[in-house]
Amino acid sequence: xxxxxxxxxxxxxxxxxxxxxxxxxxxxxxxxxxxxxxxxxxxxxxxxxxxxxxxxxxxxxxxxxxxxxxxxxxxxxxxxxxxxxxxxxxxxxxxxxxxxxxxxxxxxxxxxxxxxxxxxxxxxxxxxxxxxxxxxxxxxxxxxxxxxxxxxxxxxxxxxxxxxxxxxxxxxxxxxxxxxxxxxxxxxxxxxxxxxxxxxxxxxxxxxxxxxxxxxxxxxxxxxxxxxxxxxxxxxxxxxxxxxxxxxxxxxxxxxxxxxxxxxxxxxxxxxxxxxxxxxxxxxxxxxxxxxxxxxxxxxxxxxxxxxxxxxxxxxxxxxxxxxxxxxxxxxxxxxxxxxxxxxxxxxxxxxxxxxxxxxxxxxxxxxxxxxxxxxxxxxxxxxxxxxxx
Numbered sequence: 001x002x003x004x005x006x007x008x009x010x011x012x013x014x015x016x017x018x019x020x021x022x023x024x025x026x027x028x029x030x031x032x033x034x035x036x037x038x039x040x041x042x043x044x045x046x047x048x049x050x051x052x053x054x055x056x057x058x059x060x061x062x063x064x065x066x067x068x069x070x071x072x073x074x075x076x077x078x079x080x081x082x083x084x085x086x087x088x089x090x091x092x093x094x095x096x097x098x099x100x101x102x103x104x105x106x107x108x109x110x111x112x113x114x115x116x117x118x119x120x121x122x123x124x125x126x127x128x129x130x131x132x133x134x135x136x137x138x139x140x141x142x143x144x145x146x147x148x149x150x151x152x153x154x155x156x157x158x159x160x161x162x163x164x165x166x167x168x169x170x171x172x173x174x175x176x177x178x179x180x181x182x183x184x185x186x187x188x189x190x191x192x193x194x195x196x197x198x199x200x201x202x203x204x205x206x207x208x209x210x211x212x213x214x215x216x217x218x219x220x221x222x223x224x225x226x227x228x229x230x231x232x233x234x235x236x237x238x239x240x241x242x243x244x245x246x247x248x249x250x251x252x253x254x255x256x257x258x259x260x261x262x263x264x265x266x267x268x269x270x271x272x273x274x275x276x277x278x279x280x281x282x283x284x285x286x287x288x289x290x291x292x293x294x295x296x297x298x299x300x301x302x303x304x305x306x307x308x309x310x311x312x313x314x315x316x317x318x319x320x321x322x323x324x325x326x327x328x329x330x331x332x333x334x335x336x337x338x339x340x341x342x343x344x345x346x347x348x349x350x351x352x353x354x355x356x357x358x359x360x361x362x363x364x365x366x367x368x369x370x371x372x373x374x375x376x377x378x379x380x381x382x383x384x385x386x387x388x389x390x
Contacts, residue, residue, distance in 0.1 A: 066155070067139055067155070067156075067158075068136065068139055070155075070157070070158070071083055071084055071086070072086060072114075072131055072135050072157075072158040072159070072160050073157050073158065073159050073160065074093065074097065074160050074161075075159050075160065075161050076097070076101060076104075076161060076162050077101060079100070079101075083131055083160060086130065086131045086132030086135065087130055087131075087132055088130065088131060089126060089127060089128065089129060089130050089131070090112045090123050090126035090127075090129055090131060090134075090160070090162075091107055091126040091127040093131065093160070094107060094110055094112075094126070094162060095107075097162070103164050104162060104164065107126070107127075109164055109165050110126075110162050110163070110164055110165070111123070111126075111162070111163050111165050112126050112160065112161065112162055112163070113161050113163065114134055114135070114138065114158065114159070114160055114161075115158075115159040115161060116135070116138045116139075116144065116156060116157075116158045116159070117144065117147055117148055117151055117153070117156035118147045118151060119138055119141075119143060119144050119147060121134070121138060131160060135158050138158070175190055175191040175192060176190055176191070176192040176193075176194075176222070177190045177192075177193060177194070178193075178194040178195075178222050178223065179193055179194070179195050180195075180196070181195065182195055182205075185205060190207075191206060191207060191208075192204065192205070192206050193205040193206075193207075194217065194220055194222055194223065201216050202216070202217050202218070202220065202223065203215065203216055203217060204216075204217040204220070228355045229348075229355065229357060230330070230348045230355075230357050230361065230362070232361070232362060234267055234274075234302075234304065236361075236362055236363055236364045237265060237274055237305070237362060237363045237364065238274065238364055239363065239364040239365070239366060239367070241265070241274060241276055242363055242364075244276065245263055245276065245307055245334070246334065246337070246342060248261060248263065248278070249261055249309035249311070249334060249337050249342075250337050252283070252309070252311070253309070253311040253312060253337055253338070257285065258285050258311035258312050258313075259283045259284065259285055259311065260283050260284065260285065260286065260287060260288045260308055260309050260310065260311060261278075261281070261283055261288065261308065261309050262278075262279065262281055262283075262288045262290050262306065262307070262308040262309075263276055263277065263278050263279075263306075263307050263308075264276075264277045264278075264279060264292075264293075264296075264303060264305070264306055264307075265277075265304050265305040265306075265307065266296050266301045266302060266303055266304060267301065267302040267304045268300065268301060269299075269300055269301070269302065270300050274304070275301075277293055277296060279291060279292060279293050280293070285311065287320065288308055303327070303329055304329060304330060305329060305330040305331065305332060305362070306325065306329070306330075306331050306332070307331075307332040307333070307334065308321075308332075308333055308334075309333070309334050309335070309337060310333055310334065310335035310336075310337075310343075311335070311337055311338075312335075312336065312337060312338045313335050313336070314335045314336055314343055315333045315334060315335030315336065315342070315343035315344055315345040316333065316335070316345065317331070317333060317345065317347060317354070321333070322354070325349050325352075325354075326349065326351070326352040327349065328348075328349055328350055328351050329348075329349060330346060330347070330348055330349075330357075330362060331346070331347055331348075331349060332344065332345065332346045332347075332359065333345050344359050345359070346358070346359040346361075346362060346363075
């Protein structure tokens with residue numbers, strides 16, 4: 001049998017024979033090979049070819065339509081609020097928020113930034129630029145899309161932030177400055193120097209070819225607006241404590257001897273409450289000599305206030321009080337305890353420098369419920385001369 005006849009014996013009119021076809025394999029072996037080939041073919045069909053390392057991703061492949069529906073957020077001084085109306089300009093938002101933040105009133109001193117993911121943009125024209133337009137421009141920029149592609153947070157918040165600057169002050173910084181003493185001002189060599197003095201007055205000094213001009217100054221925009229007073233970090237002293245203290249003071253004047261008495265008020269940092277202590281003391285009608293209780297020397301307690309009585313005398317701080325009340329804390333004197341409502345004066349001592357404060361700032365006010373129907377009989381009119389028949 002020649003080669004041609006041999007080939008014809010195996011050619012049965014079937015599909016072309018694969019290169020790895022084995023005519024002597026069993027049926028099970030052929031089925032297994034066919035199954036393996038089918039699985040490999042499906043894998044090659046369903047698995048996409050991996051991108052090459054140098055294949056760039058087009059910006060259009062990153063979807064940002066969900067972010068466009070997410071409102072930007074106003075952030076300033078601890079306040080956070082969604083901006084629902086993005087058609088308003090940054091300056092319109094400033095005017096709206098200046099009611100709550102008066103320092104934003106002067107638009108010349110307010111600049112704006114938009115922080116969106118890893119992108120931060122400065123608003124060049126707050127009066128003409130709308131918040132929505134700024135947000136949209138960032139979202140569609142290649143810079144933002146590329147940064148979003150690399151970021152872990154795929155859903156960033158668009159933060160709109162005002163910042164109060166000192167631009168108007170900076171315009172005079174070349175020839176004007178604030179200094180802590182005259183020597184520092186002379187070294188700086190400015191034409192205009194703002195210097196505080198020992199007498200507690202701030203002076204403006206101008207050095208000219210004619211000589212040095214020095215005058216008191218007030219309302220200088222280079223200085224901070226500070227007012228004397230007390231801003232407590234603790235709650236008000238409970239009213240029931242005040243009632244107890246007044247009762248104690250009245251006890252020591254009802255026998256006709258009108259003696260003064262002293263109590264100290266402490267704040268317990270552990271239990272977060274005020275405590276009243278009546279220290280060991282020797283008293284007369286016009287004086288108190290006392291000794292601090294060592295039980296309250298622990299750092300757990302804050303010596304918050306001294307309160308002493310003036311029995312039937314008016315409430316005032318005497319020269320003896322001024323000499324004694326040097327520690328930085330609050331001081332209260334209660335007088336005219338012979339009246340139904342006594343006189344009460346409160347002041348702070350800032351290292352021996354005194355300032356009067358409103359007693360209601362540190363003591364709870366008298367508060368008692370009353371029948372709501374009482375209010376039905378109380379009516380208002382525009383003025384005393386208005387229509388009284390209304």
